[in-house]
Amino acid sequence: MSETNHRYSAHVEPSFTPKNVIKSLSIDNLIFGLDHGKLDILLVKHKVGLSKGQWALPGGFIRHDENLRDAASRHLHELTGVTDLYLEQLKTFGRVDRFPSERVITVAYYALVSAEDYKLVAGNNASDACWFGIHELPELIFDHKEIVDFGIQHLQQQVRRRPIGFNLLPEKFTLLQLQELYEGILDTKLDKPNFRRKIMKMNLLTSCEEKQTGVAHRAAKLYRFDEQAYQALTEKGFSFEI
């Protein structure tokens, strides 16, 4: 893990730049997680370099023989151990003065990490990787705050149009968990009966024929997201709207 941070920090001090990577171009990952209905972002703390001690988005350089998404994936994997994520390009940030001393343009990717993986990341031996609530972010390096702000806005838009939010939940979830997820991301309150109906009418959830356990109230049914049904519907021009 320290190797990863070394590699990233390298990107602050050119002398640390690993070989076989593209100059002037980096990757930064915006990783969202969900903690009890609160939206979090994963940050790392730089260990060396000019920006030592400062928080930043996890990222790094791109190898010459590596596709952009693969680079994003690799950096994410090296840091968190998580693979097979919903990982999408967000935007490329290239302000002339965004990086000190030399021109570096960064391609930002974003990912949504499920509740299980959320714990995995937190329990990782990368003691300098940490989740922060989006309303309690520390000072960030470079233009990373700008990337975060853009990403949150983007997520709020995307989550209304595509069922990507499910990636933030465990495999089996209740309808209330799903509702709280949407409330957390969109920062609003939703009407329970109406939300349930809207979701159920889409036929995107499969009942697990199971119920919650260990709760001090009537146990809710557990559902799982039906990827195939979604694929089938999108091919028919289906539009997902919350």
Added chain:
Amino acid sequence: MSETNHRYSAHVEPSFTPKNVIKSLSIDNLIFGLDHGKLDILLVKHKVGLSKGQWALPGGFIRHDENLRDAASRHLHELTGVTDLYLEQLKTFGRVDRFPSERVITVAYYALVSAEDYKLVAGNNASDACWFGIHELPELIFDHKEIVDFGIQHLQQQVRRRPIGFNLLPEKFTLLQLQELYEGILDTKLDKPNFRRKIMKMNLLTSCEEKQTGVAHRAAKLYRFDEQAYQALTEKGFSFEI
């Protein structure tokens, strides 16, 4: 104009690469225009280099002291003479093998060119710049076809959610022109009465208190898009949906 093409073609043969630009990173512009309800794209023909004689998106390299959008803007201006456009980042394309012989990643921007500017471009002395209907595109260089396909899809999504389509029309336009624009982009037929009502209810159009002239039927009222009303509405959380 030949200078522009020289500059762009440079991007094919590294030996032509101008000084003071970033290596391994280029800009490509996807420029949409409207011709009688038909959606067009602006292409240029390379005059020198490996890809001589082939059609490509107008683009080029980024100067070290130049922001990304400024670079996109500059290349567009140099080629078409058009300024002050709706010009947005589309996506960054970076497949390892997208460019022959060396690694070049490109940031794609897109713009919508109004009917007036459309003529301006066509009448320009850049004899190797030409509009093509999106269904009649020639073979394109590198991964430019991929960029075009992505851009068309993106435009179809964006145009439904934000009133960017107005950029493709002249300043004063009729409701039928607007409807034909949407039909052209979305590749569907829309119901006239319903379309009119939907648009008018948004209060985004100002009447010019003027009518069409020179038409062989009842003259339609001319409208203009009210930018201020749109700004005011978006701040209130207004959502534009066609």
Added chain:
DNA sequence: TCAAAAGTGTTTGTTATACACCCATGT
């Protein structure tokens, strides 16, 4: 007077919203 597009009205079915209500379960 006819074609062509401008522009209005109305009917019908669907969907959104708000809110009242009953159900199940652990403490």
Added chain:
DNA sequence: ACATGGGTGTATAACAAACACTTTTGA
């Protein structure tokens, strides 16, 4: 028994879709 969330029902209003209709104008 009661608090807590699970889950259903329904009245109302807003909206979308389809389509019939009247108006204006140049040729």
